[in-house]
Amino acid sequence: MTSKILHRIPFHRAAVGEEEIAALAEVIRDGWLTMGARTVEFENQFAQYVGASHAVAVSSCTAALHLALEAIDLQPGDEVLVPTTTFTATAEVVVYLGGRPVLVDIDTETLNIDLRDAERRITSRTRAIIPVHLAGQPCDMAEIHQLAKRRNLRIVEDAAHALPASYRGQPVGSLSEFTAFSFYATKTLTTGEGGMITTENAAAAERMRMMRLHGIARDGWKRYSAEGTWYYEVQQAGYKYNFTDLQAALGLVQLKKCDAMRETRRRIAKRYTKAFQMVDSLELPRVLEDRESSWHLYILRLALDKLRIDRDQFIGALNQQGIGTSVHFIPLHLQPYYRREFGYRLGDLPNAESQYLRSISLPIYPTMREEEIEQVIAAVTSIAREAECPSSATQHAITPGI
Numbered sequence: 001m002t003s004k005i006l007h008r009i010p011f012h013r014a015a016v017g018e019e020e021i022a023a024l025a026e027v028i029r030d031g032w033l034t035m036g037a038r039t040v041e042f043e044n045q046f047a048q049y050v051g052a053s054h055a056v057a058v059s060s061c062t063a064a065l066h067l068a069l070e071a072i073d074l075q076p077g078d079e080v081l082v083p084t085t086t087f088t089a090t091a092e093v094v095v096y097l098g099g100r101p102v103l104v105d106i107d108t109e110t111l112n113i114d115l116r117d118a119e120r121r122i123t124s125r126t127r128a129i130i131p132v133h134l135a136g137q138p139c140d141m142a143e144i145h146q147l148a149k150r151r152n153l154r155i156v157e158d159a160a161h162a163l164p165a166s167y168r169g170q171p172v173g174s175l176s177e178f179t180a181f182s183f184y185a186t187k188t189l190t191t192g193e194g195g196m197i198t199t200e201n202a203a204a205a206e207r208m209r210m211m212r213l214h215g216i217a218r219d220g221w222k223r224y225s226a227e228g229t230w231y232y233e234v235q236q237a238g239y240k241y242n243f244t245d246l247q248a249a250l251g252l253v254q255l256k257k258c259d260a261m262r263e264t265r266r267r268i269a270k271r272y273t274k275a276f277q278m279v280d281s282l283e284l285p286r287v288l289e290d291r292e293s294s295w296h297l298y299i300l301r302l303a304l305d306k307l308r309i310d311r312d313q314f315i316g317a318l319n320q321q322g323i324g325t326s327v328h329f330i331p332l333h334l335q336p337y338y339r340r341e342f343g344y345r346l347g348d349l350p351n352a353e354s355q356y357l358r359s360i361s362l363p364i365y366p367t368m369r370e371e372e373i374e375q376v377i378a379a380v381t382s383i384a385r386e387a388e389c390p391s392s393a394t395q396h397a398i399t400p401g402i
């Protein structure tokens with residue numbers, strides 16, 4: 001097909017503007033650029049927003065996950081349950097502490113961790129579970145809490161995609177002992193890079209505050225401020241995971257818009273779903289009734305048995321029509337590192353593999369214009385319709401080497 005590209009629609013465009021610029025300019029004029037009073041203010045407002053007892057701002061969601069596992073004193077050889085359909089950060093933090101990530105298959109409806117498979121993989125070394133709220137749809141937290149109680153596991157939620165989101169009316173961030181958020185450039189609240197860990201455990205909050213800044217006891221960041229003193233004590237070999245007031249300035253502006261931005265994404269998701277439900281070869285994301293998604297991602301799934309083309313060809317055709325897409329995620333057990341270190345093989349986690357082959361993430365962000373939404377709908381619909389083959393079942397396989 002040689003259709004002319006009307007307008008290139010990127011997979012993501014950050015929703016930042018004049019208000020963020022003004023907030024950053026103010027920090028620069030004030031001259032306090034690293035962690036300070038604005039970070040504390042952002043932590044307080046964030047904790048209130050998600051209904052958490054404590055919020056600790058850090059340099060990334062990866063750092064947040066790492067600090068939570070450190071706070072529960074994860075030991076070398078300990079095992080942690082992690083869904084295979086996630087970004088490598090969720091599992092690599094277990095390795096940082098000498099632990100073993102035990103990869104778990106997913107539920108084919110929600111794409112979230114399959115708890116029956118998780119339970120089968122529990123051993124006497126299993127210490128924790130890291131449920132990932134994929135695309136922003138919360139996992140079944142009631143079931144996860146029951147499992148954790150029954151098998152004595154700690155829970156660290158990976159909510160990199162799930163701000164704001166809720167489960168049975170309660171916001172993600174207040175449901176478990178630990179919840180980690182990401183403010184990476186493509187996320188629903190961005191500070192460029194950054195993360196937050198919320199917790200209900202006061203002692204763990206204190207530990208994480210210390211470990212995010214070199215293991216320096218109590219408000220180490222204040223040592224250069226007017227109320228601080230030059231004297232400090234290093235209690236642990238900590239990390240350099242602190243946030244900055246430049247990030248906090250962005251975060252404070254973004255937090256105010258968080259609900260409105262989610263509403264816009266929800267509207268786009270509705271538009272997509274309304275249009276695509278008329279197309280036989282497309283399967284649409286469904287949010288279960290007892291939860292609300294942040295709609296960070298809109299993951300479309302192809303009914304490959306009804307199509308003459310595979311997922312990669314579909315993505316290629318969208319690209320030709322100017323539409324940027326992504327895939328969430330290549331299952332971790334197929335990545336060279338996890339195969340090599342932990343002996344995973346193709347076929348080990350079949351649901352994740354089959355869903356991976358069918359998945360395409362479409363653009364969904366608050367700055368999408370009406371004509372851009374229309375362009376995505378038109379392109380997806382026409383590519384699917386042109387490639388539909390009513391009768392024959394086509395076989396699709398994972399490319400060797402992935």
Ligand SMILES: Cc1ncc(COP(=O)(O)O)c(C=O)c1O
Nearest residue numbers: 060061062087089160182183184
């Ligand atoms: C599910 C998930 N967890 C963790 C992360 C890591 O986030 P960060 O880049 O803030 O460390 C990501 C990043 O994309 C993610 O998608």
